[in-house]
Each structure stands twice: as C-alpha cells, then as structure tokens.
Amino acid sequence: MRKVNVAVVGATGAVGEEMLRVMEEYDFPVNNLIPLASARSAGAKVEFKGEEYTVLELTEKVFEEKEVEIALFSAGGSVSAHYAPYAVEAGAVVIDNTSHFRMEPDIPLVVPEVNPDDIAAWQNRGIIANPNCSTIQMVQALKPLDDIFGIKRVDVATYQATSGAGKSAMEEMVTQMRDFFAFKLDESEHNKFPHQIALNVIPQIDKFMDNGYTKEEMKMVNETKKIMHKNIEVSATCVRVPVLRGHSEAVTIWFERDITADAAREALYNGKNIVVIDNPQNSEYPMPITVVDKDETYVGRIRKDIYRDNVLHMWVVADNLRVGAATNAVRIALKWLEMES
Ligand code: 25A
Ligand code: L14
Numbered sequence: 001m002r003k004v005n006v007a008v009v010g011a012t013g014a015v016g017e018e019m020l021r022v023m024e025e026y027d028f029p030v031n032n033l034i035p036l037a038s039a040r041s042a043g044a045k046v047e048f049k050g051e052e053y054t055v056l057e058l059t060e061k062v063f064e065e066k067e068v069e070i071a072l073f074s075a076g077g078s079v080s081a082h083y084a085p086y087a088v089e090a091g092a093v094v095i096d097n098t099s100h101f102r103m104e105p106d107i108p109l110v111v112p113e114v115n116p117d118d119i120a121a122w123q124n125r126g127i128i129a130n131p132n133c134s135t136i137q138m139v140q141a142l143k144p145l146d147d148i149f150g151i152k153r154v155d156v157a158t159y160q161a162t163s164g165a166g167k168s169a170m171e172e173m174v175t176q177m178r179d180f181f182a183f184k185l186d187e188s189e190h191n192k193f194p195h196q197i198a199l200n201v202i203p204q205i206d207k208f209m210d211n212g213y214t215k216e217e218m219k220m221v222n223e224t225k226k227i228m229h230k231n232i233e234v235s236a237t238c239v240r241v242p243v244l245r246g247h248s249e250a251v252t253i254w255f256e257r258d259i260t261a262d263a264a265r266e267a268l269y270n271g272k273n274i275v276v277i278d279n280p281q282n283s284e285y286p287m288p289i290t291v292v293d294k295d296e297t298y299v300g301r302i303r304k305d306i307y308r309d310n311v312l313h314m315w316v317v318a319d320n321l322r323v324g325a326a327t328n329a330v331r332i333a334l335k336w337l338e339m340e341s
Contacts, residue, residue, distance in 0.1 A: 094126060
C-alpha cells in the first residue's frame with residue numbers, strides 16, 4: 001500500500017491520542033504524520049512509532065503546506081465546520097469524527113463492517129463522516145442479525161462513559177471522586193455535565209430537542225437508518241454513567257421473522273469484529289472493564305423475549321474511544337486507501 005501524509009486534528013484530545021495508537025498498531029502506511037491541535041497545545045510532543053512529533057497549531061494553510069492526503073478530524077463540530085473545507089481544498093480526504101457533516105445526504109456515513117461501499121461517495125465533497133460512538137457499536141451488532149432475520153424496530157438504553165465528552169470530562173469525574181473522599185463533594189464543580197457525575201447517573205447527553213429526546217438520542221435514530229439503508233424504527237434513551245471508558249447498551253430488537261437465542265448467537269459469532277461472551281451461569285458477560293483498548297464490539301445476555309417469538313434482548317459493550325471513534329476512523333482510512341490505490 002502506498003504511504004500517505006496523515007494529519008490528526010485534535011491530536012492531544014481523548015480520541016486523537018487513540019488515533020495515533022490505533023494507526024501504530026495497524027501499521028498504517030504513514031509517510032509523514034502531522035499532529036494538529038489548538039494554539040494551547042502547539043509545541044507539545046506526541047509519540048508515534050517510537051518517534052517524537054511536535055504538535056502544530058491548526059491553521060487554514062497547514063494542510064497545503066504539509067501536503068496532507070488524509071485528515072482525521074476529532075476536535076469538535078465547530079472546528080470541523082471551519083477547517084475541513086481547507087483540508088479538502090488542499091487535496092486531502094477528510095474523515096470527520098464530529099456530528100457536523102453526518103446527516104448531509106451527499107456525505108457518506110460509514111461503519112466498515114456494515115456499509116463499506118458507501119465510502120465511494122467520498123468523491124462528492126471530499127469528506128467521509130464517522131458515526132456517533134453509540135451508533136457504531138449498535139449497528140455492528142445489528143447487521144448480522146438483520147441480514148438473516150430482518151429488523152423492524154430497535155429500543156435501546158445506553159450507559160455511556162465520560163470519555164465520550166472528551167478529556168476534560170474524564171478529569172471532571174475523577175476530581176469529583178477525589179473530592180468525595182476528602183469530604184468536599186458538595187463543593188465540587190461541574191461544567192462538562194449538567195449535574196455531578198461521580199456516584200450518580202444522568203439521563204441526559206447533549207441538548208434536548210422539541211420532541212423530548214436529546215440530540216444524542218436523535219443521532220442514534222437518524223444515523224442508524226442512514227448507515228443500514230433501511231427505515232428501521234429506533235427509540236433511544238441515552239444515559240451518562242460514572243465510567244471512564246466503554247459504552248454499554250441494553251438493546252431490544254423486533255424482527256420480521258421469529259428468532260431463537262441460539263440462532264442469534266450463531267449469527268453474531270459470524271459477525272465481523274464481534275465477540276460473544278454469553279455464559280450467565282458463570283456470571284460471564286461483557287462489561288466496560290472487559291473492552292478497554294479492544295477493537296471489537298462485545299455482545300452478551302442474549303435472550304428471547306418472554307412474550308413474543310420475534311423479539312430479542314441483548315447487551316452490547318465497546319470501547320467508545322476505539323470502536324466508537326478512532327478504530328472506526330482508521331478502518332475507514334484503510335478501506336479508502338485500498339479503493340484509491
Ligand atoms: O465542540 P464539541 O462538538 O462539543 O466537542 C467537544 C469535544 O468532544 C471531543 C473533543 O474533546 C472535543 O473537543 N470529541 C470530538 N469528537 C469526539 C468523538 N467522536 C470527541 N469525543 C469523543 N468522541 P477532547 O478534549 O478529547 O479533544 C479536544 C482536541 O481538540 C483540540 N482542539 C480543541 N479546540 C480546538 C482544537 N484544535 C484546534 N483548534 C481548536 N479551536 C484539542 O487541543 C484536543 O486535541 P487543545 O490544545 O485545545 O487541548 C489540549 C488539552 O487541553 C485540555 N483542555 C481542553 N479544553 C480546555 C483545556 N485546557 C484548558 N482550558 C480548556 N478550555 C484538554 O485536556 C486537552 O487534552
Ligand atoms: O456525536 O458526550 O460523536 O458521550 C460522541 C460522544 C457526541 C457526544 C458524537 C458524548 C459525540 C458524545
């Protein structure tokens with residue numbers, strides 16, 4: 001595979017740091033690595049394949065100056081909105097982790113295990129969007145089931161880690177835990193979350209919309225349909241839990257055809273980048289601590305509905321910074337390279 005110049009925008013953030021690690025592990029064919037962040041971090045060092053790289057400030061001109069061919073963006077929606085067009089103008093393909101471009105009809109929204117062929121539409125605007133973390137792990141587990149049994153409807157409740165909201169959100173939770181043990185929790189601050197997150201559970205991620213759902217919940221609704229090319233009914237309740245890393249989901253699926261737990265397990269065993277851990281008698285099922293640093297999506301607690309033969313329940317867990325962000329972006333980049341070379 002030919003070697004390319006790769007920029008990581010947000011290289012000092014929770015997802016950006018993970019992108020460097022995943023590219024290293026996948027032996028991504030990097031010619032020159034260009035780590036970019038805000039002026040706050042310019043001059044900082046990051047390590048990649050045993051070498052030190054200096055973080056540069058993100059500017060409108062840097063993509064052209066450094067002859068960037070692939071630009072991985074993970075520095076928030078407003079940063080992508082402003083700078084992605086400059087990267088495209090300079091001839092790079094942008095793989096964007098934010099929600100900014102996802103629902104634009106001419107921009108592909110890709111999970112390589114589910115809709116790899118959509119990458120070809122990168123030509124339209126020079127941009128490929130990376131879905132929301134909770135959506136990625138869910139559609140990866142839905143795909144092998146949909147192929148055989150036909151999905152009509154999905155009801156999901158998420159248990160989302162603090163790292164989804166970035167590094168400073170993880171720090172906020174750890175600070176509150178420290179304050180708890182110093183008997184100072186009532187003085188502890190919260191900026192990243194609408195309430196204290198340590199020793200708590202918050203049924204709100206992102207802002208509320210007029211229909212009573214949050215933006216995060218509506219992302220799962222809209223993105224699932226776009227990725228799966230199918231008008232599946234989705235209803236989501238997204239909840240923040242005091243976990244640093246690893247999103248969990250309790251998923252209820254309504255099928256066109258009747259299903260058994262064994263048949264579902266069999267289909268999932270054959271799913272791409274899916275690991276089944278389902279031995280409840282021995283208390284074996286995936287948990288956030290099971291999936292840290294893993295590149296697969298884990299499924300357990302697979303069981304049929306008590307009342308209906310066409311309804312199944314399961315538990316889906318993945319590392320949100322990897323499967324839900326960095327790994328998916330790097331897999332898109334590899335597929336893009338394969339197609340373009
Ligand atoms: O704007 P949004 O959409 O609400 O997104 C908010 C955040 O979500 C994360 C990411 O947080 C983003 O900033 N994010 C984005 N996509 C994500 C995804 N798919 C995602 N999280 C999960 N899944 P982050 O903190 O992990 O990473 C931020 C990175 O972006 C760089 N950055 C920010 N603004 C920038 C910018 N780069 C260029 N131009 C800008 N205007 C950021 O670099 C980081 O690499 P940095 O230099 O700003 O931050 C370096 C370190 O500084 C700390 N820090 C962050 N904010 C502040 C701060 N310190 C002081 N004051 C602050 N306000 C952090 O610890 C950071 O690591
Ligand atoms: O849309 O706060 O990709 O957990 C992913 C992380 C939105 C916020 C996205 C979180 C972001 C979400």
